[in-house]
Amino acid sequence: MNGKFLCGLLVSLLISGCGDDNTPTEKVLKEQFSNQFHGRLILDSIDIKETSVDGNKRTYAADGLLSTGYDLYTPVASLTDYIVVQKSWDKGKDIKFSATLNSLGNKDTGWKTIFSSLQMSETPKGNPIPNVETDGKYIIMDGAGFDDKINAIKDEYARKKSKLNELNNDIAKVKTNILVINKEIDECWGKGEDGKTQSRYFVQRDLNKELELFNKENAPYYFEKKYNAEVFDPAMKARR
Structure with a gap:
């Protein structure tokens, strides 16, 4: 009985492992993942499976879900004073991923982790635009007030065109007056x-x-x- 008990205890220790202290926590993984990708990618959930151990260095096969840290936009038109953009990616959309995770350290020393060989089910398209919804030079297609902004631009363009026509007429009058004055000067x-x-x-x-x-x-x-x-x-x- 004692032999069986010791054998079972040994197997239990091997399964649970004294090495649990070397496994980085989910909080650490999320923080360091975000830092590695400069906040553009966010780790939402992750499962890891240990594949190799070398002292306090461990390698894991990782998979889970991630998302972008920002909504992404793609330019579709450039006007004189405005840029029309289209929302090409929603930051709340989940993306399945797999990667290799290299970890160094333990719970007492902290961990340094690096994700590599990242593969994603979809590739986010576009770029983040700071303050895109409040910056007056951007117009989001099908966004709030899109039609009103376009109509306002048309009205502004019509006013500028009318003003330009007036200026061109004034220039033509000035040129005519200059010709008359030059003729009078020549006669002097x-x-x-x-x-x-x-x-x-x-x-x-x-x-x-x-x-x-x-x-x-x-x-x-x-x-x-x-x-x-x-x-x-x-x-x-x-x-x-």
């Missing part, structure tokens, strides 16, 4: 000897020529030369 330059209406360029050219001639005739050298020829030299001859 008078007419040349040939009877043709002169332009600013030709008037300026003639003025430059007159100024050049005046400067030449009244330059000190020419003035002295003229003075000598007409006054000084005749006076000297008269004295002789």
